[in-house]
Every structure is written in structure tokens, then in C-alpha cells.
Amino acid sequence: MSLDKRDLLTVMLVTIAVSSVVIGGASTANYFQFYSSLQQLQLNLVSLQWQTNGTAIDALANFTIVNPTGYVGLNLKLFQGIFDIRGINSNVSVPFGALPLAEAQGPLGPGFARIVKIPIDAGGRQGLQANELLQNGDQIEFVFSIDLVLSTFLDKASGVSAAYECTGTSGPGTCEQLSVAVLTSSEGGGGGGGV
Amino acid sequence: MSFVLAQAVYQRTFLSAVDIVVLGAICFLAGMISLDLGRALLSYLGAMSIALVLLFILAMLPFATGSYAPEASTVMFQLWLSIIFTSVFPFNFIMLLVVSVLGSGFGEKYL
Numbered sequence: 001m002s003l004d005k006r007d008l009l010t011v012m013l014v015t016i017a018v019s020s021v022v023i024g025g026a027s028t029a030n031y032f033q034f035y036s037s038l039q040q041l042q043l044n045l046v047s048l049q050w051q052t053n054g055t056a057i058d059a060l061a062n063f064t065i066v067n068p069t070g071y072v073g074l075n076l077k078l079f080q081g082i083f084d085i086r087g088i089n090s091n092v093s094v095p096f097g098a099l100p101l102a103e104a105q106g107p108l109g110p111g112f113a114r115i116v117k118i119p120i121d122a123g124g125r126q127g128l129q130a131n132e133l134l135q136n137g138d139q140i141e142f143v144f145s146i147d148l149v150l151s152t153f154l155d156k157a158s159g160v161s162a163a164y165e166c167t168g169t170s171g172p173g174t175c176e177q178l179s180v181a182v183l184t185s186s187e188g189g190g191g192g193g194g195v
Numbered sequence: 196m197s198f199v200l201a202q203a204v205y206q207r208t209f210l211s212a213v214d215i216v217v218l219g220a221i222c223f224l225a226g227m228i229s230l231d232l233g234r235a236l237l238s239y240l241g242a243m244s245i246a247l248v249l250l251f252i253l254a255m256l257p258f259a260t261g262s263y264a265p266e267a268s269t270v271m272f273q274l275w276l277s278i279i280f281t282s283v284f285p286f287n288f289i290m291l292l293v294v295s296v297l298g299s300g301f302g303e304k305y306l
Contacts, residue, residue: 006228013221013228020196020217021198024199025201026202028198032256035258035263073206153207156208156209182270182274184270184273184274
């Protein structure tokens with residue numbers, strides 16, 4: 001009789017173990033795609049429109065962020081960056097500082113394209129400098145240095161961000177991933193590593 | 196045990212209450228089946244050691260391909276060591292040990 005009870009308990013244990021392997025196996029398979037999803041996370045400058053009034057440049061940059069992998073669990077926490085306007089012929093760069101903060105938070109599911117629209121008002125002294133480039137017959141291009149701060153399953157232990165540089169004159173531009181950083185902190189200070 | 200830990204740390208880096216209950220059930224059942232305190236203790240220590248080593252190996256497996264910077268491997272090595280250690284030690288480790296012992300006592304008495 002006691003053997004029957006023990007057999008029953010063994011069956012229960014095996015059932016729990018097999019269920020755990022199935023569920024844990026799916027999580028592990030998803031985890032294996034985590035680092036490649038960071039490496040392959042695409043930031044695209046879909047379109048850039050701008051106009052000048054002689055003193056300032058108004059522009060609208062449309063970006064998309066695409067996770068081309070099957071990894072589930074990436075979330076965009078912050079879209080931040082700086083931009084310059086550069087004279088293509090003169091190679092003179094006019095720094096404008098931080099981009100306006102965009103409402104872009106949300107999940108980056110597999111194959112999903114998150115759209116981020118950034119309205120830019122490039123005025124002030126730098127606006128005049130950029131207009132000077134135009135008046136001198138130079139062509140201008142926008143250079144965006146963007147950090148995507150991501151929320152991942154590692155949030156409790158570290159932060160993850162991806163850095164990109166995007167350039168565009170008007171219409172679609174090009175973006176390149178510069179680095180992916182996994183930042184860890186400890187009592188003694190901070191550390192980081194590029195993936 | 197390894198895969199219960201895997202689905203926890205590979206999704207959120209810590210054990211939830213449900214994970215601890217499932218691990219507790221596994222330890223309790225295993226303890227009951229072992230029918231002996233010494234064997235239950237040894238089985239628990241062995242299973243936990245294998246589970247943690249396997250968990251760490253699986254966590255570092257993506258870096259074995261060599262497609263990531265060496266600095267990244269070093270940082271992730273330290274990070275995963277810390278994640279796995281803090282998710283299990285000391286509270287959960289001791290609690291599950293006690294549950295295994297209770298299971299073996301229960302098994303000795305009722306089976």
C-alpha cells in the first residue's frame with residue numbers, strides 16, 4: 001500500500017518536473033534570443049522634413065524602432081538624444097543639444113515597428129548659423145545621436161541602452177547602431193559592457 | 196528545479212512567490228519519496244548544485260559563440276553570477292532545505 005503512495009508521489013514529481021521543463025524550456029529559448037535582439041534592434045529614420053524661415057529651421061523627424069527577432073520582452077523606456085546640423089560641403093557642424101523628449105514608451109514585440117515623431121525647432125544663435133550655411137550655398141544634413149533606453153528582464157540588476165547615429169538630408173535617412181551597453185552598478189561604483 | 200529557476204531568472208531575474216511554491220513542492224515531494232533524512236539532504240544539495248550550475252551555463256551559453264565583445268562576456272559573467280546567487284542564497288536555499296527535511300520526515304511517518 002505504501003509502495004502505491006510512493007509511486008503516486010513519484011508520478012506527481014515527474015509530472016511537475018516535465019511541466020517545468022516545458023515552461024522553463026520556452027523561457028530559456030526566448031532568453032537565447034535576448035542578446036541578438038539587442039544587436040539587431042533597428043532604428044530607422046523613415047522621413048525627415050524641414051523648412052527654414054531665414055532665422056530658424058523647423059523640422060519633423062519620423063523614426064521607427066523595429067525588433068526583427070522573435071524575442072519577447074523588450075520595452076522602450078526612453079528615446080533620447082542630441083542632434084547637429086552639418087554643412088555637407090563645408091563640413092561645419094552646428095550642435096543643437098538635446099532632442100525634445102518623445103512619448104515613445106512601450107513594448108517592442110517581434111516584428112513590431114514603434115513610430116516616434118520628433119518635432120524640432122532649431123532656432124537661436126545655432127539656427128542663424130545653420131541658416132548661414134544655407135545662404136552660403138551649402139547643403140545641410142541632420143545628424144542625430146540617439147540612445148534607446150530599454151526596459152528588459154534585467155531591470156532589477158542592470159540597465160540596457162542602445163546607441164545609434166542617424167543622418168538625413170530630407171526624406172528617409174540612414175541609421176547605424178554604434179553600441180549596446182549593459183550597465184551594472186555596485187557599491188564600489190558602476191560598470192558596463194558592450195554587447 | 197533547474198527549469199523552474201530558469202523560467203524565473205530568464206524572465207525577471209528573481210523568484211516570484213509562485214516559483215518558490217513550485218520549488219517547495221518539488222523539494223517536499225522529493226524529500227517524501229526519499230524516505231530518509233540523510234538521503235533527502237544529499238539529494239537536495241546535489242539537485243540544487245546541478246540546477247545552479249546548469250542555470251549559469253545556460254545563461255552564459257549565448258556568449259560561447261564568440262559573437263560578442265570579450266568585455267561583454269566578462270560583465271555578463273559577473274552579472275549572472277550575482278543574479279543567480281542573490282535569487283537563491285541565502286533565504287530560498289535554507290527554506291527549500293528545510294522543506295526537503297520536512298518532506299523526508301513526512302515520508303518516513305506516512306509512507
